[in-house]
Amino acid sequence: MPDSAPPASSWRRLLAVGAEGWASGIPYMVGTKLLQGWLTASGVPVGLIGLLAYAELPYTLKMLWAPALDRWPLPWPDRRRGWLLVVQLALVVVIGAMALLRPSATSAASLAAVGAMALVLAVVSATQDILVDAYRTDLLPQEERGGGAAAANLGYRAAMLAIGAGGFILAGQRGWPLAFVASAGLMALVLPFSLAAPRLAPLTQQVTSLSQAVVGPAREFLARTGGPRAAMLLALILLYRWPDGLLNVMAVPFLIQRGFAPETVGSVLAGWGIVATIVGTVTGGLLFGRLGLNRSLWLFAVVGALGNLSYWALATFRGGMPALLAAVGLENFGGGMVGAAFVALLMSLCNPRFSATQYALLSGVYALSRSILSGQAGFVAEGVGWSWFFLLTAASALPAFLLMVRLTPWNGRGVRGAYDPARDA
Numbered sequence: 081m082p083d084s085a086p087p088a089s090s091w092r093r094l095l096a097v098g099a100e101g102w103a104s105g106i107p108y109m110v111g112t113k114l115l116q117g118w119l120t121a122s123g124v125p126v127g128l129i130g131l132l133a134y135a136e137l138p139y140t141l142k143m144l145w146a147p148a149l150d151r152w153p154l155p156w157p158d159r160r161r162g163w164l165l166v167v168q169l170a171l172v173v174v175i176g177a178m179a180l181l182r183p184s185a186t187s188a189a190s191l192a193a194v195g196a197m198a199l200v201l202a203v204v205s206a207t208q209d210i211l212v213d214a215y216r217t218d219l220l221p222q223e224e225r226g227g228g229a230a231a232a233n234l235g236y237r238a239a240m241l242a243i244g245a246g247g248f249i250l251a252g253q254r255g256w257p258l259a260f261v262a263s264a265g266l267m268a269l270v271l272p273f274s275l276a277a278p279r280l281a282p283l284t285q286q287v288t289s290l291s292q293a294v295v296g297p298a299r300e301f302l303a304r305t306g307g308p309r310a311a312m313l314l315a316l317i318l319l320y321r322w323p324d325g326l327l328n329v330m331a332v333p334f335l336i337q338r339g340f341a342p343e344t345v346g347s348v349l350a351g352w353g354i355v356a357t358i359v360g361t362v363t364g365g366l367l368f369g370r371l372g373l374n375r376s377l378w379l380f381a382v383v384g385a386l387g388n389l390s391y392w393a394l395a396t397f398r399g400g401m402p403a404l405l406a407a408v409g410l411e412n413f414g415g416g417m418v419g420a421a422f423v424a425l426l427m428s429l430c431n432p433r434f435s436a437t438q439y440a441l442l443s444g445v446y447a448l449s450r451s452i453l454s455g456q457a458g459f460v461a462e463g464v465g466w467s468w469f470f471l472l473t474a475a476s477a478l479p480a481f482l483l484m485v486r487l488t489p490w491n492g493r494g495v496r497g498a499y500d501p502a503r504d505a
Contacts, residue, residue, distance in 0.1 A: 092278050093219055094231040099273035100164075100212040101235025106267045107171050107205035109243035110178070111135070111198050113349070114263065116332045117248060117342055118256040119194070122183045126333045128191065130458020133329050135198040138206040139447030146210045146440035147293035158280040160215040160436075165274055167208045168267065174201050176264035179257040206447075213443060214436035217427050218280055229423035230365040233416060234358060241354035242266050248346020297434035297441065304431075305497035309487070313429065313497055316483040317445045318453075319476075320381065321422060323388050324415065325454040326473040330461055334395070340404065348404055353412040360416025367417075373424055373495060374488040378481075380417035385477040387411030392470035422446075428498040 112132070119129050154162025178197050184190045220228040243263055251259040302310055335345045360383075368376045390407040397403070426446075430438045461469040487496050 090224060090227075093224060094227055096273065096277035097216050097220065097228045098231040098235035098238075099270055099277070100215065101232035102239045103168060103171075103235075103267070103270040103274070104205075104209055104212050104232075105236035105239025106243060106263065106270075107175065107201055107208070109240055109247075110175050110260065110263050111201045111205065112328065113240075113244055113332055114247045114251075114256075114259060115178075115194070115198060116329075117251065117336070117345070118181075119183050120333050120336045121251075121256070121342055124183060124191070126330075126337070127458045127462055129333055130329060130461075131455065132195075132198060133325075133455040133457065134452075135195060135202050136447060137452075138199070138202040139209065140444045140452070142206040142210055142447075143437060143441040143444045145207070146437045147290060147297075149207075149210055149214075150434070150436045151290045151293040157275065157277075160211050160218065160280060161274055161277060164208065164211040164215065165271065167204060167211065168271055168274060170204050171201075171208060172264050172268045174204055175267055176261055179260040179264075181257075181260075209443065210436055210440045213426075213439040215277075215280070217430050217435040217439055218432060219278060220427075225427050226365065226368045226420075226424055229420045229427070230361050230368075232423055233361050233419040236419070237354050237357040237361070237412075237416065239266075240349075240357070241351060244349050244353070245346050245351040248349075249343050252341065252343035252346070293437065297431075297437040300431050300434060301429075301438060301441075304499065309497045312483055312487055313495075314442075314445050316480060316487055317426070317442050318448055319480040319483065320377075320425075321384075321418065321446060322449040322453055322476045322480070323385060323473050324418065325449040326457050326476060327388055327391060327411065327470070329454050329457045330469070331391070333458070334391070334461070334466055335404070338394075338398075344401075344404075348408050352405055353408050356409040356412035357416040360413035361420055362416075363413075364417035364420045368420065368424070372493070373421070373428065374484075374492045375490055376417075376421045377425060377488050378484060378490055380414070380421045381477060381480060381484075384414035384418040385474050387414040388470055388474035388477075392467060392474065395466035395470055425495065428495055431499050 115132065116129055119132075120126075149163055153159035154166070156162055157165075174197070178201070181194055181197060182190055183194050216228060216232060243266065246266075247259040247263055250262055305313060331349070332345060335349075336342065340348075364376070364380060367379070371379065387407075387410045390410040394403050394407040426439060426442050429442060457469075460472070464472070
């Protein structure tokens with residue numbers, strides 16, 4: 081067993097986790113929402129904008145290079161934060177460089193440049209996520225993981241507020257390039273927090289070879305869960321947040337096509353949305369302690385599906401600002417609950433000896449729902465119309481519910497196949 085984290089107060093651990101949640105949210109928001117807004121305002125067709133989801137493939141494939149980060153850690157400040165600081169500096173540079181892009185619906189070269197930069201951003205951001213997820217899993221004791229999941233989600237949503245509301249408002253007033261420069265500055269703010277975060281204790285059992293770093297995590301996961309259950313767990317991770325992926329990739333184009341100004345979209349999605357998310361995350365954290373992981377996964381997924389239906393109602397019955405606030409509020413309230421439960425689910429499935437690679441594998445499987453499974457969302461929306469599209473996104477929650485009957489039964493005490501630290505004691 082690896083050593084536990086050196087003594088540090090609970091609030092310091094949660095603050096560190098929240099700050100790294102912010103760091104994860106900044107590049108994702110820049111590469112999706114902010115870039116979607118710029119492309120839509122530049123007249124790029126919705127179908128082509130939907131193809132941006134394929135630039136998120138590095139979030140799925142990150143398990144391919146996660147073992148290298150386990151095998152060759154930078155020792156200062158600790159085995160996770162060494163590479164984390166390097167990657168965060170790189171993100172500041174990449175996001176700032178995106179301000180040089182000039183997307184145009186009539187220029188294939190400009191669109192190719194946008195796609196290339198989105199891919200570079202996703203690779204560096206996915207590498208950061210490997211390190212952030214491993215640091216959080218290694219740092220938090222079992223009893224703090226529910227609160228840690230909520231703190232990470234709050235940090236992530238705070239980034240949505242900063243990039244969404246601030247970025248869209250700045251883009252509307254001063255132009256899109258300046259919004260990307262400001263986003264790079266917001267990414268730089270996390271560096272002092274990463275330096276001051278609690279230090280991880282050294283491992284008592286170091287990974288001594290790349291083959292051990294590659295084979296060990298998969299072998300342990302399969303031995304613990306068994307082949308059929310492992311497949312079902314991976315399917316649950318893939319599908320649990322699929323409704324989110326389908327909705328997120330099309331929310332901005334839908335709202336702008338409905339006639340809402342970019343400033344309004346940014347203010348509502350990030351400003352009002354973050355308030356709803358905070359309420360949802362806090363509510364989810366309180367309910368999580370009472371319900372446990374299994375019941376939380378069930379209840380929060382139902383609330384999340386209702387958020388998708390709220391967009392169906394907006395598309396079907398239209399309405400002005402009150403309808404927009406209701407749809408975005410319900411979607412983000414459910415998203416806060418779903419996100420906290422989902423992070424807790426992933427942490428429960430990781431053995432601390434292989435946390436970087438196992439979490440990268442699991443979160444990479446989840447990322448498929450935001451890339452491969454959501455990449456055709458724009459063409460589906462064009463084909464069936466917005467009302468039917470959002471109805472289909474709500475229906476996409478059904479496969480996950482069927483899997484939860486087997487893996488996370490309502491009256492069960494935990495996820496079947498989760499890591500049990502008592503077995504390694």
